Amino acid sequence: MDFVKTLAGEFDTRPEYVQNIIALIDEGNTIPFIARYRKEQTGSMDDQVLRELDERLAYLRGLERRRAEVAASIEEQGKLTAELRAALDAAATLAQVEDLYRPYKPKRRTRAGVARERGLEPLAQLIFAQQGAVPALEAAASYVDADKGVESAEAALAGALDIIAEDLSDDARLRGLLRGFTFHTGIIASRAATEEDSVYAQYYDFREPASKIAGHRVLALDRGEREKFLKVSVEVDAEQAVGLIAASAVKGKGEYSALVARAAADAYGRLIAPSLERELRATLTQQAAEGAIKVFSDNLRQLLLQPPIKGKVALGMDPGYRMGCKLAVVDATGKVLTTTVIYPVPPHSKVEQAKDVVKKLIRTYGVEIIAIGNGTAGRETEMFAAEVLRELGGGVSYMVVSESGASVYSASKLAAEEFPDFDVNVRSAVSIARRLQDPLAELVKIDPKAVGVGQYQHDMPQARLDEALAGVVESCVNTVGVDLNTASVPLLSHVAGITRTTAKNIVARREAEGPYQNRRELLKVPKLGPKAFEQCAGFLRLPGAREPLDATAVHPESYAAARGLLAHCGFSEADIGTPALDERMRACGRGRLAEELGVGLPTLADIAAELRRPGRDMRDGLPKPLLRTDVMSMEDLKPGMELTGTVRNVIDFGAFVDIGVHQDGLVHISQISNKYIKHPSEALKVGDVVTVWVLSVDTAKKRIGLTMKKPREAQKKA
Numbered sequence: 040m041d042f043v044k045t046l047a048g049e050f051d052t053r054p055e056y057v058q059n060i061i062a063l064i065d066e067g068n069t070i071p072f073i074a075r076y077r078k079e080q081t082g083s084m085d086d087q088v089l090r091e092l093d094e095r096l097a098y099l100r101g102l103e104r105r106r107a108e109v110a111a112s113i114e115e116q117g118k119l120t121a122e123l124r125a126a127l128d129a130a131a132t133l134a135q136v137e138d139l140y141r142p143y144k145p146k147r148r149t150r151a152g153v154a155r156e157r158g159l160e161p162l163a164q165l166i167f168a169q170q171g172a173v174p175a176l177e178a179a180a181s182y183v184d185a186d187k188g189v190e191s192a193e194a195a196l197a198g199a200l201d202i203i204a205e206d207l208s209d210d211a212r213l214r215g216l217l218r219g220f221t222f223h224t225g226i227i228a229s230r231a232a233t234e235e236d237s238v239y240a241q242y243y244d245f246r247e248p249a250s251k252i253a254g255h256r257v258l259a260l261d262r263g264e265r266e267k268f269l270k271v272s273v274e275v276d277a278e279q280a281v282g283l284i285a286a287s288a289v290k291g292k293g294e295y296s297a298l299v300a301r302a303a304a305d306a307y308g309r310l311i312a313p314s315l316e317r318e319l320r321a322t323l324t325q326q327a328a329e330g331a332i333k334v335f336s337d338n339l340r341q342l343l344l345q346p347p348i349k350g351k352v353a354l355g356m357d358p359g360y361r362m363g364c365k366l367a368v369v370d371a372t373g374k375v376l377t378t379t380v381i382y383p384v385p386p387h388s389k390v391e392q393a394k395d396v397v398k399k400l401i402r403t404y405g406v407e408i409i410a411i412g413n414g415t416a417g418r419e420t421e422m423f424a425a426e427v428l429r430e431l432g433g434g435v436s437y438m439v440v441s442e443s444g445a446s447v448y449s450a451s452k453l454a455a456e457e458f459p460d461f462d463v464n465v466r467s468a469v470s471i472a473r474r475l476q477d478p479l480a481e482l483v484k485i486d487p488k489a490v491g492v493g494q495y496q497h498d499m500p501q502a503r504l505d506e507a508l509a510g511v512v513e514s515c516v517n518t519v520g521v522d523l524n525t526a527s528v529p530l531l532s533h534v535a536g537i538t539r540t541t542a543k544n545i546v547a548r549r550e551a552e553g554p555y556q557n558r559r560e561l562l563k564v565p566k567l568g569p570k571a572f573e574q575c576a577g578f579l580r581l582p583g584a585r586e587p588l589d590a591t592a593v594h595p596e597s598y599a600a601a602r603g604l605l606a607h608c609g610f611s612e613a614d615i616g617t618p619a620l621d622e623r624m625r626a627c628g629r630g631r632l633a634e635e636l637g638v639g640l641p642t643l644a645d646i647a648a649e650l651r652r653p654g655r656d657m658r659d660g661l662p663k664p665l666l667r668t669d670v671m672s673m674e675d676l677k678p679g680m681e682l683t684g685t686v687r688n689v690i691d692f693g694a695f696v697d698i699g700v701h702q703d704g705l706v707h708i709s710q711i712s713n714k715y716i717k718h719p720s721e722a723l724k725v726g727d728v729v730t731v732w733v734l735s736v737d738t739a740k741k742r743i744g745l746t747m748k749k750p751r752e753a754q755k756k757a
Contacts, residue, residue, distance in 0.1 A: 536574025
C-alpha cells in the first residue's frame with residue numbers, strides 16, 4: 040500500500056508533507072515538536088491533525104501487516120490465487136481482509152465441516168450448480184454410508200445444504216453486500232427486560248435507524264443492557280436480505296434451485312445475520328466511544344486552557360459538614376502561606392467564629408480571590424462566603440471551582456510528596472485554590488478521567504481513552520509552555536521529550552544546584568540527551584535569564600536566525616519585547632530575509648512573534664473566568680430570568696452551565712442556537728461565559744432548564 044498517497048488524499052495535503060511527517064515520526068520526534076518547529080516540512084499542520092494522521096498511519100500499517108499474515112496463511116494452504124491476491128491488495132479495511140480470509144481461516148468444528156468429513160462436498164457442488172439430471176434425493180442416495188455417519192438420503196441432503204450455507208456465509212462479496220444492507224437499513228430496537236422503573240425507562244420501547252442513532256443513545260443502550268434493564272436487538276428485513284443472497288446464488292426455478300434458496304435462508308438466519316448484528320453493534324459502540332472520547336478531549340482541552348488568574352493571593356475552601364471547611368491561603372505563585380479549619384455549617388454552625396477567621400486571613404495575607412469547592416456542603420459554604428464578603432464591603436470576589444479529582448489528588452502519592460505534613464483534606468483546599476490561579480499547572484497532577492468533563496467515560500475503551508486524554512494534556516502543556524525554574528514534576532513530565540524520570544531529575548538538579556541559568560544546562564541532567572533536549576528545549580522557558588531568547592518559545596536551533604532578524608531590523612536582544620521592536624517587526628519584509636537567515640517563512644513568522652511578545656501566554660487573550668460577590672438559590676429563579684453563567688461541561692445532547700446557584704442548569708441542544716447545529720460543541724466550549732434565560736426550575740429534583748435563545752419579551756425590549 041502506498042501510505043503517502045493514501046494519507047495525502049485522506050488529509051487533503053501534499054504528498055511531500057505526508058512523506059516528511061512519516062519520516063519525522065519514525066525518527067522519534069514528538070507531535071508537539073513537529074507541529075511547532077517543523078512547519079516547513081508539514082505545511083504548518085496543527086498538532087491535532089498530526090495526531091489524527093499518526094493514528095491513521097498506525098491503522099494502515101496494521102492493515103498491511105494483517106494483509107501479509109493472511110496472504111501467507113492462504114499461501115501455506117496452497118490456495119492463494121492471483122485473483123485472491125489482487126482482492127487482498129485492494130482491501131481498504133481490516134473487515135474486508137477478514138472477509139476474504141474467512142473461507143480459509145481455521146474453524147472450530149461446524150455442521151458444514153462435519154458434512155465435508157463425511158464426503159458430502161461433491162453433492163453440495165452438484166446441488167449448487169443447479170444442473171442435476173436426477174431428483175435431489177436420488178442423487179443424495181448414492182452418498183448414504185452408515186460407516187461415515189450418513190444414515191439416509193435426507194441426511195446426505197441436509198449435510199450438503201449445510202456446506203452450501205457455510206460457503207454462502209463465507210463469500211466475501213456477499214458479506215460486504217449484506218453488511219452494507221444491514222448498516223443502512225437496520226433498526227436498533229430495545230425493550231424492557233424488567234418491570235422495574237429505572238433511568239432507562241425511555242428505552243423500554245425504543246426503535247431508531249442504525250444509520251441515524253446518536254452516539255450517546257448507543258452508549259445508554261449498551262449500559263442498560265449490561266445492567267439487565269434492557270434487551271437490545273437489530274431488526275432487519277430478513278426476507279429482503281435472503282433475496283439479496285438468492286439473487287446471486289439461485290440460477291433457476293427447479294428443485295436444485297429451490298434447495299439453494301433454502302440454503303441461502305439458512306445461511307442468513309443461522310450464520311450471517313447474528314454475525315452482522317454483532318458487528319453492527321460493535322461498530323456503533325466503537326463510533327459512539329470515539330465520539331464520546333472526542334467530546335471528552337475537547338472539554339478537557341478547554342478546561343486545561345482556562346485563563347489563569349495571575350498575581351493574586353487566593354484562599355481555597357474545601358467545604359464539609361462534620362469535618363468542617365478546610366482553608367488554605369496561597370500566595371501569587373501558589374506557595375502555601377497558611378492553613379486552618381472552620382465550622383460555619385451544620386452540625387457545628389460556628390458561624391461568627393468562622394467569619395472572624397476568614398476576615399483575619401483576608402486582611403493578614405491580602406487575599407483577593409476565593410476558590411470554593413463545589414462538593415458536599417458547597418452550597419452552604421458559598422452562602423457563608425458571600426455573607427463575609429458583604430460584611431467586608433468589597434475588594435474580594437469568589438468563584439465556585441469544580442473539585443472533581445481533588446480528593447483523588449489529595450490522597451495520591453504525589454500530594455503526599457508535595458505536602459507531607461498536611462492532612463489529606465487540607466491538600467484538597469490547596470488544590471482548589473491553585474486551580475483558580477493556574478488550572479493547567481494544577482490539573483495536570485490529576486488523572487484526566489477524574490476532572491468531570493466527560494460522558495459515559497467508564498464505558499470507553501480505557502486504553503484508547505487514556506491515550507487520547509494524554510495527548511490533550513501534552514498538547515495543552517506544550518502550547519502554553521513551562522517555566523523551567525518553577526514547574527512541578529507532573530507538569531514537566533508532559534513536556535515533549537521528557538519522561539517522568541527525566542522530570543524528576545530536572546527538579547532534583549534544580550533543588551540541589553539552584554535555578555537553571557540557561558537552557559543548555561538541561562544537557563547536564565541525567566538521562567536527558569541531545570534528542571530529548573531538541574524535543575523539549577523550545578517549550579521550557581526561563582524568564583529573566585541572561586540569554587533573553589531563553590525566555591521565549593524560539594528554539595535554540597533558531598537563535599542565530601533570531602539574532603539575524605533583530606540585527607536586520609536594527610535592534611539587539613536587549614530590545615526584545617519593547618514597543619519599538621513590536622512596531623518595526625510588523626513592517627519588516629520577510630520573503631528574501633527568511634532565505635538569508637536559513638529558515639522558512641513559518642519559522643521566521645514565529646520568531647518575529649516571539650521577539651515582539653516574548654513568552655506570551657496564549658491563555659491571556661481568552662475571556663476571564665466569571666467571578667462573583669453574591670449568591671442566589673434555586674428558589675430565587677423564575678422562568679424568563681436572564682443570567683450570566685459559565686459552561687462547565689459539553690455533552691452530546693447539550694451543555695451544563697453554572698449560573699451561581701450551586702446547581703448547574705442544562706441547555707438542551709435544541710435551546711443553544713436558532714441555527715441548526717449537529718453537536719453542542721459547534722457553539723459552546725467548556726469555560727465559555729454565556730447569557731442564558733431560565734426555562735424551568737424543579738427544586739425537588741434539582742433540575743434547571745435553560746435556554747440561550749432570547750425570549751420574546753427580551754427581544755421586544757431590545
